[in-house]
Amino acid sequence: MQSEPDEGERPEKLIDRLAAKLRHQALLDSLLIFSPPVGAAIYIIAVLFGAAWLGQIPMLVSAALVMVLGCFAVVLRYRPAAPSVSAAAQLLDRQAAAKDHFLTLATVKPADWPASFLSRLRRETSGFSHRVELKRDFPYRLKSSAYWSFGLSLLAAILISFLLPLTASVARPGVLQDRLRALGQEMALKPGLKKVGKDLLALAAKLDEPKIPREEKQAQAQELKKEIEEQQKKEEQKDNRDLLSQAASALEGVEQQQAVGQERKDEQKGGGGIQSDVRQQGQGKSEQSQGGSGDSKGDSSAQLSTELQQGKTAQGNPKEPGSEKNQQQGDAKQDNQPDPSRSGKEQNKEQMGKTEGGSKDGAGKEKSSEEPPPQGVSPAERFYKGGEGKEGIKNARYVTVQLPEEIAAEGKGESRATKESKGSRARTQVPVSNVPLPAHVPNAPSEKQQVPIEYRGVIR
Amino acid sequence: MEPEQFREIFKRLQTEVQKVIVGHDDLIRKVLVAFFAGGHVLLEGVPGLGKTLLVKSLSRALGMSFKRIQFTPDLMPSDIVGTEVLTDTSGRREFQFKQGPIFAHVVLADEINRATPKTQSAVLEAMEEKQVTVFGESHILASPFIVLATQNPIELEGTYPLPEAQLDRFFFKLLVAPPAPAELREILKRTTGIESGDATKVLPDDDSGTVNEMKYLLRQVMIAPPIEDYVVRLVHATQAEAQNGGPVQTSVKQYIRFGSSPRGAQSIILGAKGNALAEGRVHVSYEDVEKVIFPALRHRLILNFQAEAENISADQVLADVIKKVPRN
Numbered sequence: 001m002q003s004e005p006d007e008g009e010r011p012e013k014l015i016d017r018l019a020a021k022l023r024h025q026a027l028l029d030s031l032l033i034f035s036p037p038v039g040a041a042i043y044i045i046a047v048l049f050g051a052a053w054l055g056q057i058p059m060l061v062s063a064a065l066v067m068v069l070g071c072f073a074v075v076l077r078y079r080p081a082a083p084s085v086s087a088a089a090q091l092l093d094r095q096a097a098a099k100d101h102f103l104t105l106a107t108v109k110p111a112d113w114p115a116s117f118l119s120r121l122r123r124e125t126s127g128f129s130h131r132v133e134l135k136r137d138f139p140y141r142l143k144s145s146a147y148w149s150f151g152l153s154l155l156a157a158i159l160i161s162f163l164l165p166l167t168a169s170v171a172r173p174g175v176l177q178d179r180l181r182a183l184g185q186e187m188a189l190k191p192g193l194k195k196v197g198k199d200l201l202a203l204a205a206k207l208d209e210p211k212i213p214r215e216e217k218q219a220q221a222q223e224l225k226k227e228i229e230e231q232q233k234k235e236e237q238k239d240n241r242d243l244l245s246q247a248a249s250a251l252e253g254v255e256q257q258q259a260v261g262q263e264r265k266d267e268q269k270g271g272g273g274i275q276s277d278v279r280q281q282g283q284g285k286s287e288q289s290q291g292g293s294g295d296s297k298g299d300s301s302a303q304l305s306t307e308l309q310q311g312k313t314a315q316g317n318p319k320e321p322g323s324e325k326n327q328q329q330g331d332a333k334q335d336n337q338p339d340p341s342r343s344g345k346e347q348n349k350e351q352m353g354k355t356e357g358g359s360k361d362g363a364g365k366e367k368s369s370e371e372p373p374p375q376g377v378s379p380a381e382r383f384y385k386g387g388e389g390k391e392g393i394k395n396a397r398y399v400t401v402q403l404p405e406e407i408a409a410e411g412k413g414e415s416r417a418t419k420e421s422k423g424s425r426a427r428t429q430v431p432v433s434n435v436p437l438p439a440h441v442p443n444a445p446s447e448k449q450q451v452p453i454e455y456r457g458v459i460r
Numbered sequence: 461m462e463p464e465q466f467r468e469i470f471k472r473l474q475t476e477v478q479k480v481i482v483g484h485d486d487l488i489r490k491v492l493v494a495f496f497a498g499g500h501v502l503l504e505g506v507p508g509l510g511k512t513l514l515v516k517s518l519s520r521a522l523g524m525s526f527k528r529i530q531f532t533p534d535l536m537p538s539d540i541v542g543t544e545v546l547t548d549t550s551g552r553r554e555f556q557f558k559q560g561p562i563f564a565h566v567v568l569a570d571e572i573n574r575a576t577p578k579t580q581s582a583v584l585e586a587m588e589e590k591q592v593t594v595f596g597e598s599h600i601l602a603s604p605f606i607v608l609a610t611q612n613p614i615e616l617e618g619t620y621p622l623p624e625a626q627l628d629r630f631f632f633k634l635l636v637a638p639p640a641p642a643e644l645r646e647i648l649k650r651t652t653g654i655e656s657g658d659a660t661k662v663l664p665d666d667d668s669g670t671v672n673e674m675k676y677l678l679r680q681v682m683i684a685p686p687i688e689d690y691v692v693r694l695v696h697a698t699q700a701e702a703q704n705g706g707p708v709q710t711s712v713k714q715y716i717r718f719g720s721s722p723r724g725a726q727s728i729i730l731g732a733k734g735n736a737l738a739e740g741r742v743h744v745s746y747e748d749v750e751k752v753i754f755p756a757l758r759h760r761l762i763l764n765f766q767a768e769a770e771n772i773s774a775d776q777v778l779a780d781v782i783k784k785v786p787r788n
Contacts, residue, residue, distance in 0.1 A: 086684075086685075086686050087788065090686075090788070099741065099745040099747065100684060100687065100743065100744070100745035100746060101743065103684050103686060103687070104682055104683070104684040104687075104743040104744075104745075106684075107684040107685050107686055108682050108683075108684055108685070108743075113680070113682045114680050117463075117680060117681075117682055117742040117743075118682075120463070120742050121682065121742055121743055124741075
C-alpha cells in the first residue's frame with residue numbers, strides 16, 4: 001500500500017480552496033451587481049439633500065436604508081450562488097474527468113467506510129489533483145449583469161444630475177422655503193446667528209409672496225448667501241458653521257429655483273407655448289378694444305395675460321377660485337356701461353363713434369390714434385379710482401354685434417358705403433343689440449359669463 | 461480481499477463466459493454484478509439466443525453447482541423444492557427429505573412464466589429467504605445462490621405472467637437482444653465446426669468462501685451522499701403520486717400505474733457498487749448509477765392501459781425520468 005499523501009497535497013484541501021474561491025467570486029459578483037445601484041442611490045440622496053429637497057435626518061435615514069437594502073440584496077444573491085463543498089468537488093471532477101472521486105472524498109463520512117478504501121480513494125484523487133490548476137481552470141469572469149448594473153446606475157445618476165435642477169423649482173417649490181424657515185428658526189435660537197436667522201425667515205416669507213419679482217428674490221438670496229459665507233468664515237463653533245453651510249446650500253437652491261423660473265419666463269416671452277399665445281392675443285384684443293370696439297374679452301384676456309406675466313398661473317391663488325374671473329366679468333360689465341357723469345349728447349356722440357369704430361377697422365384705428373393705448377399699466381387702471389377724477393368709467397363700452405349678413409357682405413367684398421347702409425339697416429332691424437347695458441349696481445350678482453373656450457385650457 | 465483481486469476474478473469470469481457466448485458483453489457483466497450483489501436475474505428474450513448456455517457457462521466458470529428447471533404448466537412446487545419420501549433404511553421405514561433442483565448454487569428457471577402461480581410462489585420463498593419449507597421444516601439453500609429465470613416475450617398462450625411481487629424479487633431484468641450480423645457469423649463459426657469452445661473454471665469447485673468475500677467487498681464500496689440522493693430522487697420520480705405538484709414532471713403520471721418499490725433503489729445502489737468494483741474503483745459514480753437504472757427498474761414499473769395502448773415501454777418512461785431528474 002502506498003503511503004498517505006502529505007497534508008499539503010491532500011485533495012480535500014484543493015476542494016476547500018476551490019469552494020472558498022468560488023464563494024469569493026460569488027460574493028464579488030453580488031457586490032459588483034448591487035454596489036453601483038447603491039452608490040447611485042446614495043448619490044441621488046446626496047443630490048436631493050444638496051438641492052434642499054431632503055432634510056439632514058431624512059437624508060441620513062434614507063442613505064442608511066439604501067445601504068441596508070443593498071447589503072440585504074447582496075446576501076440574498078450570494079447565499080444561493082455560493083457553492084457548497086460538494087458542488088466545488090463536482091466541478092473538480094468535471095475538470096479532471098475524475099469520475100466523482102472528489103465528490104466522494106468531500107462528502108463521505110470517514111467513519112462509515114473502511115480506512116483502506118478511503119486511503120485508496122484519497123490516493124487516486126491526488127493523482128487527479130495534478131490535472132487541475134485553480135487559477136487557470138477557474139478564473140474570475142465579470143458577469144454581464146455587473147456591466148448592466150453599472151451602466152444603468154450611471155445612467156440613473158447622470159439623469160438625476162441633469163433633471164433635478166430642472167424639476168427643482170417646478171415639482172416642490174415650497175420645500176426650499178420650509179427648509180429656510182426651519183434653518184432660520186434654528187439659527188434664531190443661537191445668539192451669534194440671530195440676525196441671519198431673522199433674515200432667512202424674512203426671505204422665506206418673501207419667497208412665498210408671488211407679487212414680488214423673481215429678480216428681487218434672487219438678489220436678496222444672493223446677498224444673504226454672501227453674508228452667510230462671510231459669517232461662516234468668521235464663525236468658530238462647528239455647529240454654527242454647519243448650520244451656516246446648510247443655509248448657504250439652501251440659498252443656492254433658491255437661486256437655482258429663481259433662475260429656472262426666470263428662464264421659463266423668458267421662454268414665455270419668446271413666444272413659445274400656449275401662455276405666450278394667450279398673452280399676445282390678449283394684447284391685441286385689448287388694443288382693439290381701446291380703439292373703440294368695446295370688446296370685453298380683450299380686457300379680461302389682457303388682464304389674465306398680465307397675471308401670467310407676473311408668474312401666476314391661471315389657478316394661481318387657490319384660496320380665491322373664480323374671484324379673478326368675476327372681477328374680470330365685472331370689469332367687462334363696467335366697460336359696457338355709459339359714463340353717468342357725461343351729458344347725453346356727448347354720450348350719444350361717443351356711442352356713434354364707437355359703434356362705427358367697432359364695425360369698421362378704419363374708424364377704430366382713427367380712434368386709437370387719437371387716444372394712444374395706456375402702456376405699462378394694467379387694464380384695471382384704465383378705470384378711475386376713488387378720488388382720482390370723475391367717478392365711474394373712463395371709456396364706456398358697448399357690445400357690437402356683427403350680424404351674419406354683414407359677415408357675408410364683407411366676404412363678398414361690398415363697398416364700405418353699402419356696408420354702412422346695410423349695417424345701419426341691420427341695426428335698426430335688431431334694435432336690442434346696441435342698447436347700452438344696464439347701469440352698474442354695486443352689490444348686484446355678477447353676470448354668469450363663460451370663459452371663452454380658447455382660454456379654458458390655460459385657466460385650468 | 462482487495463478490490464484488485466475482485467476485479468481480476470470478475471474479469472476472468474467475464475472472459476470465460478465470453479468464450480462461449482458471442483456478444484452480450486454487457487449482459488454477461490450485469491449477470492455477474494447481480495450474482496456478486498446477491499440478486500437474481502430475469503432474462504427475457506426470444507428462444508435460441510443463448511440464455512441457457514449463458515447460465516451454464518457461468519456456473520461452470522464459477523465452479524458452482526448448477527441445476528436447470530424447465531417450467532411447465534403441470535410442474536408442482538414439490539418438483540422444485542423437493543419432498544419427503546418414505547425410505548427403508550436398515551429395516552426401518554422413515555420419511556426422508558429429497559432435495560429438489562432448487563438446492564444448487566446456480567438455478568436456471570427456464571420459461572418461468574409457463575408454470576402455475578402456485579409453483580412460481582414456491583420459487584418466491586427460495587429467492588427471497590434463501591430457504592424452503594417442506595412439511596413444516598425449513599431447509600437452508602446453498603450459498604451463494606442465484607436464480608436465473610428466463611421468459612419468452614412471445615407465445616403467451618398458456619403462460620402465467622409473473623405477479624408483481626415476484627417480479628420485484630428479481631435484482632435485474634435483462635433483455636437478451638438478437639445478435640448482430642458479425643456476432644451471428646462468430647456464433648456460426650463456433651458452433652458448426654469441429655471445435656467448440658467451453659468455459660473453464662475460474663474458481664475452484666464449490667469455493668463459496670471466495671464468492672462470499674467478493675460479495676462482502678462489494679457492499680463496502682463507498683457511495684457519496686449526493687449520489688444516494690440522486691438514486692432516491694430517481695426512484696421517487698417513478699411513482700405517479702410524486703408527480704402531483706412535484707418538482708420534476710415526467711411521463712410517469714401518464715403511463716405508470718405503480719412505480720418502483722424500495723427494492724428498486726437497493727438494486728440500483730448495489731448494482732452501481734458492483735459496477736464500480738468491476739471497474740477497479742472503490743466508490744460509486746453517477747455513471748455507475750445510470751448504467752444500472754434500466755435493468756434495476758424496468759420490471760418494477762407497472763404500466764397502465766394507456767402505455768400499453770400506445771406501445772410505450774418502461775424503458776421509454778425511465779429514459780424520460782433520467783433526463784428530467786437533475787444530478788444535483
